[in-house]
Structures are given as structure tokens and as C-alpha cells.
Amino acid sequence: MHKIGLSYSLDAQGGTGEIHNPLMSLLQAVRSSGSISAGAQALGLSYRHVWGELKRWEQELGHPLVLWEKGKSARLSPFGDKLLWSERQAQARLAPQIEALRADLERVFAVAFDDSAHVLTFYASHDDALVALRGEAGRVGADGDRLHLDIRFTGSVDAIQALNEGRCIMAGFHTPDVPGVGSLTQKTYQPLLQPGQHKLIGFARRTQGLMVAPGNPRHVAGLADLLRPGLRFVNRERGTGTRVLLEELLARDGIPPEQIRGWHDTEPSHAAVAQTIAAGLADAGLGIEAAARARGLDFVPLMEEDYRLVCLKSALDTPAVLALRALLQSEAWQQALATLPGYRPVDCGRVLSMSRVLPWWNFSRRKPAHR
Structure with a gap:
């Protein structure tokens, strides 16, 4: 049997509803x-x-x-x-x-022939607020401009690597509010982000915690409860920001990951973790509050973290990135963001100092020693 292939043409005259061979x-x-x-x-x-x-x-x-x-x-x-x-x-x-x-x-x-339309390619760690932002961006602004966000969800590490390899214009990743010097967060992200080459843009602050079944029947109150016999955990994949966060929290509390039942059972997103718990296939998993509430789960908050965007310095003032920054700073978007469970608008659209938000970067130069 011979296979059928399709093609199309672009011309100013307009086409007809036929496929021509x-x-x-x-x-x-x-x-x-x-x-x-x-x-x-x-x-x-x-x-x-x-x-x-x-x-x-x-x-x-x-x-x-x-x-x-x-x-x-x-x-x-x-x-x-x-x-x-x-x-x-x-x-x-x-x-x-x-x-x-x-x-x-x-x-x-x-869109390609519309000078008022901007397309911004994203690789980003999974986030419910970014999904909402994509819908908000599709509306025509007061100046007639439109912003189209082409978002591909992947792990935080993969997202920044895609940015560095030129596969996208913007990447999204998340870290604890104040990531410590010497932390796993530093070891993960410092090799990927370079002062003078990258620019950080504030997006949102969100709550991470343990998603559990409705009513919390296993009485999960914190990470230590994951060691209880019989309690089934569902994890995130390596390379995701949530996995980095979890490993850092477990190390802080002295909890051996290998003793957690289900440590090697992974799902690709917060939504997938929540669905696994909702289906009764696991008792707990780390994720964002919005994903838990959307599926009727209970939620045990553990910490707040900052979700940030990053682009190359050369892209910061391009029309598409400027349109994104304006959208993030708009009152309409920040009000919409505040309605999502576990989200707060913090530094939305602001260009952030890398040395302030990622304190392991120290730009101070030592004076040369006198001999």
C-alpha cells in the first residue's frame, strides 16, 4: 500500500479547499x-x-x-x-x-504576517500559572498587540539547557525563596546560569507541599511521615525543580530517600502526581497546591518558592519579551494570578538582580594583595 503525504503552499492570492497532486x-x-x-x-x-x-x-x-x-x-x-x-x-x-x-x-x-503579533517560545518547569498566562496572553491588548506563548513543559534543568542551546527564548524554573549557599539548588543551577549572560524576570511565588487523598486519611503532616510502613509515595523525575527541592528538604531533615516506598516511581508533572493520588495509586506526593485543589485533594504546605523566568541578556529588550514583561506587570494578570490556590504575585515582570535572588553569586572583587 502506498502512503499519502500532504503539503501546502503560501501565496498572496489565497488558495482553494482542495489538495492538489x-x-x-x-x-x-x-x-x-x-x-x-x-x-x-x-x-x-x-x-x-x-x-x-x-x-x-x-x-x-x-x-x-x-x-x-x-x-x-x-x-x-x-x-x-x-x-x-x-x-x-x-x-x-x-x-x-x-x-x-x-x-x-x-x-x-x-500571525507571521501580523506585525502586532509576537511569538515567544518557552521551555519551562510545569506550572499551572503559566497555563493561565498563556490564555491571558492570547487576548488583544489595549495597544492592539497580541502575544502568543509557545510553552513546552519540561524539567527546570532541561528548560535552562534548552535556553542555552538556542532552542527557546525564555525558560522557567523555580527555587526556594532564599536558596542557601552550598545547597543542592546552587549545585544544580549555578553551572547553568552565568552573570552578564542571563537575565532573571520575576513571575510568581507559589506554595509547595504534600498532596494527599481527601480528608488526609493517612494523617500525613510532614516529610518524616513518608517513612511510615505502607505509605506509598509518588516522586517527580530527575531534572525537575521539584525533585531538586525534595532532595534538598530530605537532606536538611536527615531523611534517607531510599527508605521512602515509591521513591523510584515517578510522574512527569504536578498534575500527573495529583492524578496518581486521586486514583488511589499513591498516598502522597510533593507538588503545588493548585494541582492538588484542582483534583479535590488535600494539601499539606511545606514551603514557599519563587518561580522565575530567565532569558539571555540579548533578548531582554526584544518586542516579545517586552510584551511579556508588560503583561506580567499588568493589574489584570496579577489579580488573576492571586486567584490561583497557593500563588502570590511577587516581582511580576521585574528584572531581578541575580546576586540578590541567588545569593551564591558574589560580584564583589577582592582588592589585590600588596607585596
């Missing part, structure tokens, strides 16, 4: 005119080109397309006739879907 045009011209030369003339092509294309397609498809009987006009083979019939059937049956697809493509590509 050049072979079908050749076959229809030969059938209508009764000869290859007349068909070529009708198409504005040379005889040699049409003859060569028909031979190439015959070899590609493994069937004759035109009957070449000496002294007679060229005519389509039974296979060529069936191809044309099949194409007409497909066009007739799929015309509404084809037209809808064409219209959707036109709407999407209209």
Missing part, C-alpha cells in the same frame, strides 16, 4: 485531450517533461498509467482511470475537512 493534473490532461502532446500544451508544459513525468510515476507506482499503442491516441490505463476516480472521490468526501484545515492553517500563519 500534479500527477492527477497530468492524467486528466491526457484523458481530456487524447494525446500527450495536446495534454502538455494544455498544461503549458513540454512534451518531454510530461512524457518523462508519466514514466517516472509509472516506475514509482509499479503500474502503467498510459497505454502507448502505435497509431492510436494515448489513453489512460485501467489503473490510471482508477487513480483519477479515487482522487475525485477523496476530494468530494473530504472537501469540508480540507477546507477547515486550510482555514486553520491560514489563521495560524496570519
Whole structure:
């Protein structure tokens, strides 16, 4: 069975709700005119080109397309006739879907030709507020500009690596409010972020804690309860900011991770952890309050953390990033953010000092010692 491939064209004249294949045009011209030369003339092509294309397609498809009987006009083979019939059937049956697809493509590509529209590619740690921001950004602003956020959720480490490799313009990651010097947070993020190369932008402060079943039937009050016999934990994958946070909290409290049942059972997002608990497949998991409340779970808060955005210094004043910063600083967005469980608007849209929010960076220069 031969596979079908689709393509589209971009032109200023506008298209029609049809999917065009050049072979079908050749076959229809030969059938209508009764000869290859007349068909070529009708198409504005040379005889040699049409003859060569028909031979190439015959070899590609493994069937004759035109009957070449000496002294007679060229005519389509039974296979060529069936191809044309099949194409007409497909066009007739799929015309509404084809037209809808064409219209959707036109709407999407209209963004590229709209000088007032900005597209910002994000790689970011999973966050419910970013999902809400994407919806808010899609609305036309007072100045007529529109901001389209192309967000791909991944771990915090992978997000910053994607930024450093040029695969996105903006990355999202999260750290404790005041990450300590020598902490796992420092060891994870310091190699990825460089003063003078990266710029931090405030986004939100959110609460992380243990998501548990409704009513908290296992009476989970803190991380130490994860060591209880029979209590099932669901973890986040390595490379996620939440996994870094959890390992740091466990080290602080002297809790051996390997003694937690389910330590190696991982899910890719806060929502997936919450769904695992809601389905009764685990008793607890670390995550954000919004994900727990959205699925009817109880929540045991442990700490607040800052979710920040990072871009290269060269991108800070580009139209798309400026539009994002303006949106984050708007009263409408900050009011919307405050309605999400466990979120507070803190430093929204502000460019932050890396030495202030990530205190392991010390820009002070020592004076040279006198000899």
C-alpha cells in the first residue's frame, strides 16, 4: 500500500479547499485531450517533461498509467482511470475537512504576517500559572498587540539547557525563596546560569507541599511521615525543580530517600502526581497546591518558592519579551494570578538582580594583595 503525504503552499492570492497532486493534473490532461502532446500544451508544459513525468510515476507506482499503442491516441490505463476516480472521490468526501484545515492553517500563519503579533517560545518547569498566562496572553491588548506563548513543559534543568542551546527564548524554573549557599539548588543551577549572560524576570511565588487523598486519611503532616510502613509515595523525575527541592528538604531533615516506598516511581508533572493520588495509586506526593485543589485533594504546605523566568541578556529588550514583561506587570494578570490556590504575585515582570535572588553569586572583587 502506498502512503499519502500532504503539503501546502503560501501565496498572496489565497488558495482553494482542495489538495492538489500534479500527477492527477497530468492524467486528466491526457484523458481530456487524447494525446500527450495536446495534454502538455494544455498544461503549458513540454512534451518531454510530461512524457518523462508519466514514466517516472509509472516506475514509482509499479503500474502503467498510459497505454502507448502505435497509431492510436494515448489513453489512460485501467489503473490510471482508477487513480483519477479515487482522487475525485477523496476530494468530494473530504472537501469540508480540507477546507477547515486550510482555514486553520491560514489563521495560524496570519500571525507571521501580523506585525502586532509576537511569538515567544518557552521551555519551562510545569506550572499551572503559566497555563493561565498563556490564555491571558492570547487576548488583544489595549495597544492592539497580541502575544502568543509557545510553552513546552519540561524539567527546570532541561528548560535552562534548552535556553542555552538556542532552542527557546525564555525558560522557567523555580527555587526556594532564599536558596542557601552550598545547597543542592546552587549545585544544580549555578553551572547553568552565568552573570552578564542571563537575565532573571520575576513571575510568581507559589506554595509547595504534600498532596494527599481527601480528608488526609493517612494523617500525613510532614516529610518524616513518608517513612511510615505502607505509605506509598509518588516522586517527580530527575531534572525537575521539584525533585531538586525534595532532595534538598530530605537532606536538611536527615531523611534517607531510599527508605521512602515509591521513591523510584515517578510522574512527569504536578498534575500527573495529583492524578496518581486521586486514583488511589499513591498516598502522597510533593507538588503545588493548585494541582492538588484542582483534583479535590488535600494539601499539606511545606514551603514557599519563587518561580522565575530567565532569558539571555540579548533578548531582554526584544518586542516579545517586552510584551511579556508588560503583561506580567499588568493589574489584570496579577489579580488573576492571586486567584490561583497557593500563588502570590511577587516581582511580576521585574528584572531581578541575580546576586540578590541567588545569593551564591558574589560580584564583589577582592582588592589585590600588596607585596
